[in-house]
Amino acid sequence: MIQLTQVTKQFDGKRRVTALEEVSLGVDRGEMAAIVGPSGSGKSTLLNLIGGLDRPSSGEVRIDGSLLSGLSDDGLTRVRRDKIGFIFQFFNLLPTLTCVENVSLPLHLRGWARQKTEERSRELLELVGLGHRLEHLPEELSGGERQRVAIARALAVYPPILLADEPTGNLDTHTGQEILKLVHDLHDRLGATILIVTHDAGVAQSCQRTVTLRDGRIVEDHRR
């Protein structure tokens, strides 16, 4: 489902920084993997490259067989739109939109009809256990609830890949566990390929596979 071959990513500034160096990684359809490593090891960069938010300096990134480096900006956007759902550490919900409106946003971007969009958004919010918070604004929700809205939004088109960057990093332990449980539950029910970047050993251990990065390289790839 996801295939990285000899991927290097460098950032040009006053000094050139190599975030990833010749990384090769394959993730199968339906697999759930954790990516761990210390700060600055390249975890988020890896996730951004897989998500088509960024382009590698060299090497290949393939998603479902499509080579991302050959795509235009709009091509990359379409890949994100149709195949990838993002879950961020800081939720990144739009503060002025209600839960339903936040979840419906990706569907509006795809040009879905209003009624169909609303039905799907309600269905997803029910799925993440927020059926009673449909018209609430993000500021009226707890951290865990906000992350649930973000997960519902990531699932808007039932994408085959879910990318989560520290999904529990901004939550207390109890709420974090709830969110993790929800992600596992969704994985079981929807069969999506899920990659989770995390510092949390508990989160990593709950995944079938753990990929460890250090200084931009994969130093361990452990399957359970």
Add this chain to the structure above:
Amino acid sequence: MILLRLISWQYARKHVLRSLLTVAGIALGVAVFVGMHTANQSVLYAFHSTVDRIAGKTQLQVWSGEAGFDEEVLERVQAATEVKVAVPVIEAVVSTGRAGQGNLLILGVDMTGDRSLRDYDLESADAEIIEDPLVFLAQPDSLIVTRDFALRNGLALNSRLSLSTMEGEKQFTVRGIMRSGGLTRAFGGNLAIMDIYAVQKIFGRGRHFDRIDLTLGDDVPLERGQAALRRVLGPGFQVEPPSGRVAQFDSILRVYSISLNISSAFALFIGMFIIYNSFAIAVTQRRTEIGILRALGATRGQIRRLFLGESAAAGLLGAALGVGFGILLARGAVGQVGGMLEGIYGLTQRANEIALNPRLISLAFLIGIVTSMLSAWIPAHSAARVDPVQAVQKGKYQVLSAGENRLRRRIAAVLAILAAASLAMGRSMIVFYGGYLLTIVAALLLTPTLALWLARTIRPALRGFFPVEGALAADSLIQAPRRTSATVAALMLSLAMVIGLGGVTRASYRPLIDWMTSSLNPDMFVTPSENLSDRTYRFPLAMRGELERIPGIDHVQSVRTARMIYRGGPVLVIGIEVDRVSRRVHSRVIAGDPERMFAVTAAGAGVIISENLAELNRLSLGETLELATPEGLLRLPIAGITRDFSDQQGSLMIDRSVFQRWWRDDAVNIFRVYLRRDAVAGEVKERILERFRHERRLFVLLNQEVRQYILRLTNQWFGMTYVQIAVAVLVAVLGIVNTLTVSITDRRRELGVIQAVGGLRKQIRYTIWMEAVAIGAIGSLLGLALGAISLYYTLEMTRRDFSGMRFDYEYPLPIAAAIVPIILAAAFLSALWPAESAIRSSLVEALEYE
């Protein structure tokens, strides 16, 4: 559309002030555009309407400039077989002398034939007199007034009305009242009909008519009738449908219209800048939101369309508000515009209604939406280029890369070279204005580089005064030149425009004063109107002798002025006693030998033309000038070119004898009176007034009064310069507030860290204040520099395309010295609120950006 509702509407609701500012930017530009054009069009519409309504069934009108023509021309016209009815007309505007009633247009007609062209539609009349024109003729005090005028002034049939005539105050009798409608709406309803021969006497018109209105035979096409009359009358007459006179008004007001367009363009530019700035801020503030949308699958096109959609919506709303405000502005300005046109061009009109032009309103909406979208284009483009990875990481922002700066510098250098080359490439309008445009574009492209360079230059000074705050303020400018360059550029352009226009104003003052000193040097002027440019009333030539006999008067010169048509445009013909004038007047000579030019012109063998007439018509010394007169084509060699400010579109001076011969007109508009050395002006003025008290309507204007009148008109004309200075200050304030808001948003983490490690609130405050003042200083410096170039181009534009006046280049240092402290103070004041907002924001939240 759904994104506009979900994203844009929510943002607008959350940032009401900024949204209002964006809408206000468009409203400002549109309001000035609509207001000034509507006021202008209302006055023009009043002219047009008066011409139309008075024309009645008239198919063609015959006229010959303002001087009119001899009565015998009527017989020649009536004798033409193509003509069915031809009647003479004189139009004169008089003051009613009644508070709030303004002027009255007297239409002098020949009652024997005129009613076949015009329907007076009388509701009450002294039947015997009105029905029998001969009786009307025999009653020279008869007046027919409109119902509106009668009602407003409490007049009824046989009421007496006092009017100021050439023979002093006279009583007139209302012999008829016209029903409302058609003709009576001319001149805002302040219209009176009078016998034409009575009008000739009352206004000192001799045996002259202003024009002839006519209809053609039933089967005669307009063109054939026109051609036949032109053959009969020769080149000295215009034979046109009534609409032709309307075109004459438009042509007289050409310079005024251009000035109006410049002011409107300036207002639109300011509006565009405000919109640009607001959207640039919106993009900065909404970077995270844009990043999220991009991560969720929004294409660049969708983001661009989202912002352009917002700008179109803001444009629509701003245009609607602008049109409303513009109409209010027009209501307030229409009187002033009318007054200014009367003072400068001698065109009196009563515009008491706003003429709303649907095309102008549609254009205003189009301009509002298009300028809004154009201004938002660059921010929308930047929004589409937001990097989603950086955008969702808090505390990061994108800056203009060095490569882009280098490319801009190179393009700017090429454009500057092309602009310099265009100056050497002759008089072509496209090349000249293209060069000006290239200069401005080059300056805009160089702004980020120059702003950066200046920020680096002033850094040591700022650091010297305040080691921490000064360095931080300068570094903020140095690190993100793009953030500041929009404000600096807008400030630079505003100031350059102020220097350009202010420079022309100042440059024209000295020559104007020189001209007044050398040419308008009589001790007093005796005129038949309060207004020097009003030519309604005329004196008989014989009055000169009577004036010269008054004790204390040494010397009197008689002047006849009339606006004529030369090469399709208006020109002021000045008929004077050149021999007498040359002994007292020492105009600045541009071309020709001073002694010879006066001698030749006095002998009737030459003409002296004004510098601006020569410039606008590309005339040179020795060339033969051809002027169409009622007596045929007058050909005179140009004996000299002098600096003369008598008329914006040019004037020419001929000897009075030539004027009398070719126009058969010996009337006088103004007597220039020189006093004996021992005479006291005030006493002589009293003697003149006393001498003519019961015989003549006249005004005695002292030299100082005339000078003040001209300077007042000039100040009124240049009044827009002061408005533009105010607008430049507004640009400074808005731009700097916006820039600082972005700067603070961008540097929230940095400012938070400074506070966290012990920075005092006052230090943050000083940093932001200094940043603001530095932006003001950089913008001012660049503006003053570009102003030097702008002044050159503005002077050239004035010379070649506007008034034809050539003024010396003189940098307006007093204006520069006055405006820079104002801009710096405005910059400081505009930093107060952002600085307070920065120090009061949550420290924890700011540090979370880490």
